Amino acid sequence: MTALxxxxxxxxxxxxxxxxxxxxxxxxxxxxxxxxxxxVGESGSGKTSLGRAILRLVAIASGTVRYDGLDVQALDSSxxxxxxxxxxxxxxxxxxxxxxxxxVGDIVREGIDIHALAxxxxxxxxxxxxxxxxxLSAHDADRHPHEFSGGERQRIAIARALAVEPExxxxxxxxxxxxxxVRAQVLDLLARLQAARALTFLFIAHDLAVVxxxxxxxxxxxxxxxxxxxxxxxxxxxxxxPETKALLAAIPRIAx
Amino acid sequence: MAAxxxxxxxxxxxxxxxxxxxxxxxLAALLAPWLxxxxxxxxxxxxxxxxxxxxxxxxxxxxxxxxxxxxxxLHGARVSLGVAAGAMLLSVTLGTALGALAAMxxxxxxxxxxxxxxxxxxxxxxxVVIALVATFGTLSPWWLVALIGGSGWLTTAxxxxxxxxxxxxxxxxxxxxxxxxxxxxxVWRHLLPxxxxxxxxxxxxxxxxxxxxxxxxxFVGLGIQPPLPSWGNVLLDGTDYLTSAWWLVLAPVGAVTxxxxxxxxxADRLRAAIAxxxxxx
Numbered sequence: 001m002t003a004l005x006x007x008x009x010x011x012x013x014x015x016x017x018x019x020x021x022x023x024x025x026x027x028x029x030x031x032x033x034x035x036x037x038x039x040v041g042e043s044g045s046g047k048t049s050l051g052r053a054i055l056r057l058v059a060i061a062s063g064t065v066r067y068d069g070l071d072v073q074a075l076d077s078s079x080x081x082x083x084x085x086x087x088x089x090x091x092x093x094x095x096x097x098x099x100x101x102x103x104v105g106d107i108v109r110e111g112i113d114i115h116a117l118a119x120x121x122x123x124x125x126x127x128x129x130x131x132x133x134x135x136l137s138a139h140d141a142d143r144h145p146h147e148f149s150g151g152e153r154q155r156i157a158i159a160r161a162l163a164v165e166p167e168x169x170x171x172x173x174x175x176x177x178x179x180x181x182v183r184a185q186v187l188d189l190l191a192r193l194q195a196a197r198a199l200t201f202l203f204i205a206h207d208l209a210v211v212x213x214x215x216x217x218x219x220x221x222x223x224x225x226x227x228x229x230x231x232x233x234x235x236x237x238x239x240x241x242p243e244t245k246a247l248l249a250a251i252p253r254i255a256x
Numbered sequence: 257m258a259a260x261x262x263x264x265x266x267x268x269x270x271x272x273x274x275x276x277x278x279x280x281x282x283l284a285a286l287l288a289p290w291l292x293x294x295x296x297x298x299x300x301x302x303x304x305x306x307x308x309x310x311x312x313x314x315x316x317x318x319x320x321x322x323x324x325x326x327x328x329x330l331h332g333a334r335v336s337l338g339v340a341a342g343a344m345l346l347s348v349t350l351g352t353a354l355g356a357l358a359a360m361x362x363x364x365x366x367x368x369x370x371x372x373x374x375x376x377x378x379x380x381x382x383x384v385v386i387a388l389v390a391t392f393g394t395l396s397p398w399w400l401v402a403l404i405g406g407s408g409w410l411t412t413a414x415x416x417x418x419x420x421x422x423x424x425x426x427x428x429x430x431x432x433x434x435x436x437x438x439x440x441x442x443v444w445r446h447l448l449p450x451x452x453x454x455x456x457x458x459x460x461x462x463x464x465x466x467x468x469x470x471x472x473x474x475f476v477g478l479g480i481q482p483p484l485p486s487w488g489n490v491l492l493d494g495t496d497y498l499t500s501a502w503w504l505v506l507a508p509v510g511a512v513t514x515x516x517x518x519x520x521x522x523a524d525r526l527r528a529a530i531a532x533x534x535x536x537x
Contacts (some may be wrong), residue, residue, distance in 0.1 A: 055434055084436035097427035101449045110445070111435040157431070164435065 002069070003030035004053065004168065004200055012224075013051045023049035025224030026063070031168075036201040037192070038211040038232070040247060041221035047204045048249070050221070051170045054202065055089055056080070069207035085115055088161035092151030092173035098145040104131070104156055105141025111164040130159040135189060151182035155189065162193070168200045176206060187214060209251045212236065220244045261453040264529040271525035274518040281515050285333035292327035297483045299323055307501045317503040319493050322412065329507050332485035337515075339400050339470045339480070344462040346405025351412025352455060358413070359420035360439050369413065377410045381465075382472060389478040400479060402467055412458040419451040453530045460523035464516045473513055487511055 012024035024046045031037045039047050042079065054059045054065050056072050065072040075083055088111075091097040098107055108127045112118055118126055128138035134155040145153055154174065161169060171190070175183045191214065193199060205211055211218055212232060219229040220243055228241040239245045265271045284291060293313075294300075305322035308314055309380075316325035358369035385403055389395060397404065423429055423446065432442055467487075473479030474488025483488055487508040494504025 052430075057430060057433060078370045081436050084434065091427040091431065093427060097431050099428045099432075099446055099450075101444075110432065114436050114438075114441070157519065160431065160435075242300065 038215035274521035294324035342401035343405035351409035355416030419507030
């Protein structure tokens, strides 16, 4: 079976003063339809750049990203539009990822408008249903992001991503900024959504603790390279790379 | 939409006063035909009423041609503020469009716009405008708006470009790109509302710059042509009589100072509101 997402020898460089910085250094990975692949590494290891390259939000220096057999870099504008509906993203900081000047309803509706998925009243109904699906109320559509807690904002960001009915979500540290209780609730929501909508996740995180229950496989990244990639249970039982061992050692004992 | 910043301004005492002054001046200009006690160009008695001191009938006195100064000031406000408002709108629109273009396109477009701004901003605006007027001859008010407005977009472009580039890096704009939002949509829905408070500062500063510019041009005889009154040429009519008929100079100088001062105060308070808004986030 071919993978839904295939990343091969991906290189991402950022222009910096006095030459380029290599953010992703010949990384390769596969994600099967319906699974959750966790991408773990310390900050600055290139996880976010890899995620954004998959989403075609940053330029890549070399390598390929194939989604459902399509070369993502080579998509023309109409194919790119279709791709944007299929692959969505949720960022770490819901304070930064929601436009503070827009009403929640308009934020969630933006994707519906962009892709002309529903006329006006139908779109509003759809927004109401999405808000309820992520555990908020339809009335929240009239409020602004600053009126919500961190966990609620992250639910809004998830509703926005779901509005275009994607099949693949890049969760870029989507629960990292949340405190433990709220994190568990959002993880629970994501698990339910994954089951209900047959979603595939690329779950980016900076520690292994959060990944154990959610991911079927884990890829560990360091300095732009993927140093280990294994099924979750195997990785926790017999880590190979020193980075993986270091990340495992960093998990607080009390959590188990 | 950028409501918090503007709401903060609403509660600011200095901003309230400055805004009030500007509103009164603008209203006076709009209602000049009904407020002015006399025809601004009528010369009822060039001998007997020449340079009359302020009185009940002529609260701001009369000028060397026996015309009522209050009426000329009110009608002059129409012309001066009309030109200023038009030029301000033109320069802010032009500056916003070019600043947004530079921020969104990046690359050589950005280099070109930024380079042009850097070169032109070093030129003294008044001299450039005077040189152009001298080349093309005296101008109608419309051309004056085009000229003053067309030379004033630089600061707005700079401010808008910087603000939009900052917001382009933020995750809410990246999320919009991931949704497939076209560049025009990102500008219209996200970046313009984000830059609105900064654009308001630019607009207030543009107004403060443009009013004296029009007055200066009219004062040196290159702007609004008599007998059409403007604050600049009311002042021009009065300069020869500075010692004998002080009211002729006081009225236009006072009006320009009050209006420009209010615009500057408004710009300053708006900046303070933006800063405290940013601190709280």
